[in-house]
Amino acid sequence: MAVAAESTTATRMSAPPSFNVADFPVPHGREEEWRFTPLERLRGLHNGTAEASGSVKTAMSAPDGVTIETVPRDDARIGRAGKPVDRVAAQAFSACETASIVSVPKTTVLTEPVRVAVRGEGGVSFGHTVFDIGAFAEAVVVLDHTGAGTRSANVEVVLGEGAKATVVTLQDWDDTAVHCSQHNVLVGRDATLKHVVVTLGGGLVRISPRIAYAGPGGEAELYGLYFTNYGQHHEHRLFVDHDTPHCRSNVAYKGALQGQNAHAVWIGDVLIRAAAEGTDTYELNRNLVLTDGARVDSVPNLEIETGEIVGAGHASATGRFDDEQLFYLMARGTPADEARRLVIHGFFAGLAQRIGLPCPGKRLMAKIDKELRRGTHESHGGCTCQGH
Secondary structure, eight states: EEEEEEESSSSSSSSSSSOOHHHHHOSSOOOOOTSSSOGGGTTTTTTOOOOOOOOOOEEEEOOTTTEEEETTOOOOTTTOOOOOSSHHHHHHHHHHHHEEEEOOOOBBBSSSSSEEEEEEEEEEEEEEEEEEETTTTTTEEEEEEEEEEEEEEEEEEEOOOOEEEEEEEEEEEEOOOOEEEEEEEOOOOOOEEEEEEEEEEEEEEEEEEEEESSSTTTTEEEEEEEEEEEEEEEEEEEEEOSSSOOOEEEHHHHEESSTTOOOOEEEEEEEEEEOTOOEEEEEEEEEEEOTTOOEEEEEEEEOOOSSSOEEEEEEEEEEEEEEHHHHHHTTOOHHHHHHHHHHHHHHHHHHHHHHHHHHHHHHHHHHHHHHHTTTTTTTTOOOOOOOO
């Protein structure tokens, strides 16, 4: 097991955000934002050789009152939450002739989630989806990814003043799948965001949430759960841009790994700009390594440009399976396999409860139980749990 942890200034992109692919050089792997990603496994998403050749089945459902539109990519509502920050995201935008916009009217309180199910059926596909949550509206959005293929997609979330939104994205791909996605979120004045990433499968998954604030009083909670198996590369890169006074953010990600060449990467960047007085922020990453041969790279970054803040901190830790906990349970009559399962469930339980939605935690635990029962160092197909 190799572990890297460091604390430096927040990373800067090699080029300014842009929708134009030509504004980004082809990465070679030595750039800060690409140094952990195995470029040879991206199937051309980074260098322009990947062309839309596959198919996906996308099913969207929403409660009454929610509008779902298909619009051209030059629609004025696209890009309000931010532009692509790397070549892969820019390529995804350029490859899409149309985008989907899901709008929740102001003051609307949804009693059922907005659901977007994406199932890959092989080949390369691209996508762009915007979720527009009106002022003082409340909504839960669930994006569920399954199947096979190569997928690059951008997601935007715009929260109006006083809005409350929970956005859950699940990656439960087959072992051969590649998935890259940039999530841009703009949190309005006094709005509240809960952003949840659950990664259970996929040969290579790279999710990049980016948070910005449109006015004071915005709050963002970013939670993540991941289980990385034999040969899989799961990468989560977060950036919280505190450029507005009196806003808050809290980041907590937990992951477990097992099997040879299982590789998890977590990058947590928080920037508190000079104008962002009264900021309160904290980020946390914890990793549990279950077997030899797995690797974690965990890099928390915190840059502060003003001393007038409420608080700021970060923590990262990676450890092996606790044999003492296992021995404690076994000494009280718990079989070894069950004791191991209980310890792993306990590791995730607290964060799963904070998420507050049953499905992400249930699917994660079901995935872990499935892999532990098989007792192999190979990765297998995704969870069959239904419902959210």
